[in-house]
Structures are given as structure tokens and as C-alpha cells.
Amino acid sequence: MTEECTAADLVFTGGRIHTVDDGDRVAEAIAVSGRRIVRVGTDGEIAPLAGRDTRVVRLDGRTVVPGINDSHLHGVWLGAMWPSLLMDQLAGSGDHAHDAAPRLETAADRRRAILRTADLLASFGITSYTEPGLGPGEDDGASGCFGSAALREYAELAAEGALKARVTALLLFGELDGPGSAAELEKGLRDFAPPADVPGLFRVAGVKIFADGIPPMRTAWTDRPYTGGGHGSLLVDGGSDEEREAALRAMIDAAHDAGHQVGVHATGDRATRVVADAFATALGRDGRDARHYIIHGDLLTPRTLTVLAAAGIGLNTQAGIPVATEPMLADALGEDALRDAWPTRDALDAGIRLCLSSDAPVLTPDWRAGLAAAVTRRGLDGAARGEAQRLALAEALRAYTITPAWQDGAEGWKGSIEAGKVADLCVLDGDLFDVEPQALPSVPVAMTVLGGEVVHEA
Template sequence: MTPDGGDPGATAIALRDGIVVRVGDDREVLALADASTEVVELAGRAVLPGINDAHLHATWLGALWPHTLFGELGGAGPAPLRPLTDDAQRRQAILRAGELLTSLGITSYTEPGLGPGEDRGETGAFGTSVAAQYRALAAEGLLRSRVTVLWLYGELDGPSELGGFLTGMAATDGATSDPRWLRFAGVKIFADGIPPMRSAYTHHCYADGGRSALLVAGDDDADREANLTRMILAAHRADRQVGVHATGDRSVQVALDAFEAARAERDVDLGHYIIHGDLVTASQLRRMAALGVGLDMQPEIALLTRDLVDDALGPGSAAAAWPLGAALDAEVPLCLTSDAPVLSPDWRRQIAAADTWMGPASDPRRRMDRLLRCYTVEPARQDHAASWKGMLAPGMAADLCVLEADPFGVTPAELPDVGVELTVVDGRVVYEHRARVEASKAV
């Protein structure tokens, strides 16, 4: 048993009413049992806190799976077909994604961008109608994972403007009946695009001599930067967490300047963070750590697009991008995420990709521990839920991912082959591997 934050030598865990009540040896835990206690024999399998993917488009994933938007070699995958045209389809897509995610041990995720900016979007997977379906499923007790949502007041991967942003913030209601299951945390802002498309906002030209601009509307670079700052300040004043899609070093700088200004104006930590941060610099990472600004990265995208980044920015540019090791060393709050359906939602692949990207580790066990925290402890912090989920310790949520083997006994490259045996959310089994079910029937 490997409960993060608890006793690494523990062999048993007791759950009651959706809460972990004890982690220890068999004798200590079984002493709490009574006639109504259900005992699940895990036979030495490893127990982790439930996996939390901090950046995953579940509704879109449910519509497209098993397809993803990236091909295995980094090229474009299938177009975003199969649009969701009515509420029944949106509901079914969310439920389908929930089944897939729990089969991977994922007990929490963030849907990063739903709202009026996409009410006429071509996929039908990001508008206010999707938010309404999440509310309905939460009220009916049908969500299989805990969900955090960011509101989106511009277009997905597209422009936004200050007036529409302010109007959207005033019009959308973030209240839910149980924020432990569904929480509308704040807002997402698209600052720029991505390096392979030459749409990341950078301090330097692309290899072809071109430049890019912020996606936020404005008359020129200075006006666009000012409007992005105004959006972030407005959200901070309204107690909204902000996730900024920023891949270029210049867009990251503008966002960090705005975050710092927001904290200077009102010193409240709302957990703001940068999404992607492909070209973030070492000095920016140190600044993020000092400000408490988080970073969500996708290591598999780094592997798949490195040649495209070199083509766009010049040979050798990819080697300096996605500085995962530097982010960990700087103690930036780092979440590894899939960005599904851009990629598969399989978190084991992201950990393997992160290890490959960073190169050989002097202490493989310590690296595995740090990378697992990027899918458990750090996302809980981003969710403002570190006090009640993300670790296996008394008083924490009974959200578990049970693996068939100890992740510390394999290399990160081998982790994708370690199967998920059982997923527990709020003390309830929501997924059990079929082979295990058949074995139990045979007893």
C-alpha cells in the first residue's frame, strides 16, 4: 500500500461514510470492523489517492472517444466531428467520459472552459448547456468523479474581449448544492495559441520571421496586454480563480504581471495558474513559485510536438521548452494533465512521458513520488481542496485508485502497463476490473 502522505508501509485502510478513518497495519484497521463491515482483500495491491486530472475536456472526450485530436506521431488526428446537438447527447457524453475516467482510477477532474463564449460552438461540448447538464447530473447523484469547472467567456482556442468577459462574469452563477462534487471555481482565459501553429505569443520571431499576438481583443499589443490584465484583475476582485492558457514566454509574462498586480491590490491566494506554459522560462518559474502561481503541463504533447516546435521556432527550441524538471526543482505547484481528448486521458502515459522528457533520474523512486504528487496532491491544491482530498490519511476523502502492482517497484516507462484494479469515490466502488469481478464470482 502506498498512500501518499501516510505510512508507506501500511497494509490496510478503513473507510467510513466517504472518509478515510484509519491507515495502518491489518490488526489496527480490522479492529475497527463490525458485523456490517465489508472487507475487500487487495492481496498486496497498491493503493493511491484517487487520480485528479486538472485539465481535461470530459464532455468533448465522451463525444470523441476512442479518438483523440493528436495522432501518435504528433500530427493532427481526426477533426472534431460528432458534434453534440442536444442536451441528451451532452448528458450521455459526460456519463460516457465518467465511465472511461473511473476505469483509469481518475476520481476528480477539471473541465477547463464552459460558458456563453461557446454557446454557438461547432462541437456543442463547451457551452452553458453543458454546465447545465453537469448541474443536473450532480443533483441526481450520477457524477462518477468530482468535477471542477472554469467558466469560458470567449471562444475555445479563440478570441475574447473585455466587455463580453465582464458581462459573462456578471451573468453566470457558480453556486452548487455540493461543491465537493461540482464546483464552479473561476474562469479560463485564452491568452494565445500554441507554438506549432505559430500562435504562441513570444518575445522573438518565429523561424519564418512572423510574429503572433494575444487572442484577447485590442488595437495593438499594448492594448491587448492591458485588456488581459484587466480581465485577470476583474476576476481576482470577484474571488474567481483564473486559469490562463498561455504557451509563449511573452503571454506568460503578461499573465504573471497581472497576477502580481492582483495580489498587490488584494492579497488573497485564489490559486491562479498557467495552463500549458510550453515556453515558460527559468526566471518565470522562480517567479511563479514566489507568487504561488500553479502550472498545468502535458508531457506527452512535448514528446509528440518537439519536431513541430523546432520547425516553428528554430532547431533546438523544443529542448528548452516544457521545463518539467526545472518546475519541480523551483517548487512550482505543478499538475500533470492529459488535455483529453487532445491526448488519451491515461495519466500513466503522462507520467511515463514526463520521465522520458526529463531524462535519466539519479533517484527513480523520488522522481516517481514527485510525479504522482502532480496527479494527486497538487491538483487538490489547485481545486482548493487540499484539506480534504489528494492524500490518504484520516479525515480525507475516501477516493482511491488501486493498482495491480506497486508503482514504486516499476520504472515510469513501465507504469502504463500497470493495470487499474479498483476505483473508489466517496467510499463507493465505481470501477472494478472485470478479471477481478470474475475471480470473485468463482470463489
């Protein structure tokens, strides 16, 4: 089959197509055949591919961006909680506990939550997301949202064709936001068999490890002392900081040596430094392109950024966190700590692959709100926080599309609008680049396409 002689199934014409390719090219039209994009170009270049049975979507100046990839989103938990969000509770009560959702007792409960999230994310133009931590470490967890049964439900729903987004999962062998140990991780790596991948729709990519807590709760592991005293500690078994650090390094080594991608929740400047060094050491042994990454990275010193960039380690962070919690961090660690807080601009300038994500239901899964926060660094109160770390809109959009595809090891087949890639698309009733940055969340999502199939249409 050649694109010259075969009519497309779906054509978008008369719009502004933000391809997010290497040159951030803007095109006018797209042709889709089956699950893939077959041509991107001008209206005239696409017109010959519109046949009698082709669905033609006349954009009339509307825009298309690649399907959004929320690279850190708790889908089961979100489906159980929505529209409640943890950040609202954190701001109101200082409580980061995850017992706000009703406990999911059965497979039917979990499936309903996943499918509820599927519909919600499709309405936002999200076509891929990462479930950052499901596994036996949470099989007895209070919420029922994070155990190994959820992995099976995902795999079954993917095989049934019921998902409306591609899902990547990380395994969890300790407690969510809680303690872990090298022994239980090594046992899990040895004994736990995750469900088989469903190609293109569901994949278990690696392992999630919790290094520490979060700065506002004074549970992040820091070099600076907290205002009330202490430095926090690692969430790893051990009788001293040195023993806990050695155990964390052993956990990273074990997961790496088993061939997994590793994502580590690390927020304090001491925790992020140790994790970066441990990743660099592991990668230096075999040179594997493992796509390891730090999750959150609230406090990152220039030295740690240099290590991340040199070793090819990614950073997955949430632009909405600093605009909501910077005063809490300053209260916990002092104003001086803000120099190293959520350095998104510095990370990009250092050459680090930066992914922006929601951590929903901590924050809203609406990526447009995440874009606005990354570009403006303004909170709901209008106050700007960390203005020097602002991103350009094109940079922030890449951090929601092609860079998360890199994190997934899938940048060759998704994440941008290019011929040969899957037709994962988000159609907008407006242009992100034509509105004031604070108005980005008001640009409506008109249509979501997953692999050439329309999964949402307003």
C-alpha cells in the first residue's frame, strides 16, 4: 500500500497542526490510514488522499497537537477520587494521606475506576499515561487502588480494547509513599510475575522506588535543616542514614541489573543527589539506555542537574506543585531553599529530558493547567513563584508529548505528528499559541484520536 494511491480513512484539513517534530513544524493538514499517520503537509498535499469513504474533518482554523502523554498519573486512584484532588486537601489540612477515596474492594470496583479515568482523560485529549506504582507492595493497602490486582485489570481491559489511552506501568514492591526495603524489592523482582504486555496498549516497563517524602511535611531528605530541626530521612529500612543510603543504592542496582527502567520518587536535595549518583553508577557499568528518571525532584542543586544530564537521566515533575506549595517549602526549609526548587528552566538548559505530568489525583489531570503553570509560574492567587524557571510554551508542550514518549522508549512511533507514527491526536477549538498563557486552560478540547480511532468528540 502506498499513500499516493490509497485513500485515507481520516483527514484533517484547514488547520494549524503543531507537529512537535524536531523542527516544531506547523502544517495545515494530516491524513490517517488505519492506525497511523500517512502524510502531514499542506491542504493541497493532503487533498489527493481524501476518497469517497474518507472522513474529512474541516478544522476551519482549529489546531491539532499530538495526543497528550501524562507521564505520571495514578489512573485507578483518580477514577476512585475524581473530582476530589489531593492538593486541595494538602492546602486545607496538610495531610498527604491517600485514604480520601472509597476503598476499591473488587475487580469490578477497580475496572469501573479505570474506565471512569479512561473517559475523563479522553475528554482532555490524553492518549497515553504512566501508572507510577502498582504491585504486591500495596496488595494490603488501605485504598485498594495500587495492588497487583490493578495490573491484571489493566491488562484485561487493554486486551478487550476497552482502554482509551496507552498505559505504561511501574511495579511497586514497597508501600506507596511509605517504607521499602532492598530485601522485599529483590524478592519481588525474583518472585512476582506481572501480566503480559498488550502491544501498543499496556506495558509494564519497570520499577517505582520511594526514596523520601515531601518537603512541606518535613519528610524529604535534605542537606539543609528544617526550621523545626532535623533533615528528614530516606524511606528505606536501615538503622542510620548511611545504612539507608546503602540500601537505596542496592535497590536501584537490583532493579537496573534485572533490566528494568527505574523511576525514583526523590524530593529533598540530599535524596535527589544520592539517586542521581546511584543511577549514574548503575548506567556506567553497562551503558544500557535504561531511561531511568527522578520523579518530582523538588530540590535539585546545579551539581545534581549536571549529573543527570551527563548520564542521560530524565526528570519527571509537576509544574503545578511549585505554584501551589512554594510558601510551604519556604516555611519548612527557609527562603534560601527556593534557589534549588523545581528548576525546570535550569534542567532544560542543562540538557536534561524534562517530562511534565499531573500526578493526578494530587493535581488535576488537565494538562492545559499544567502548561499554564509551567509557562507563567503563577498560582491561583495570581502570585508568580520561581519566575526564572518559566518555560516557553513550545518547550512545555514537548514536555507533555515527545519527551514522555522518550520516557516510554516509544519516541520512534508516538509523541509527535509525523508520517509513520501512530495517529494519537488532540484537536483543539483554538490555538494554544494565540491566547494569553494564563488562559491556556480555557482552550477547549474538541476531539481525541487514539490510533486513528475517535475516542472523544465534543
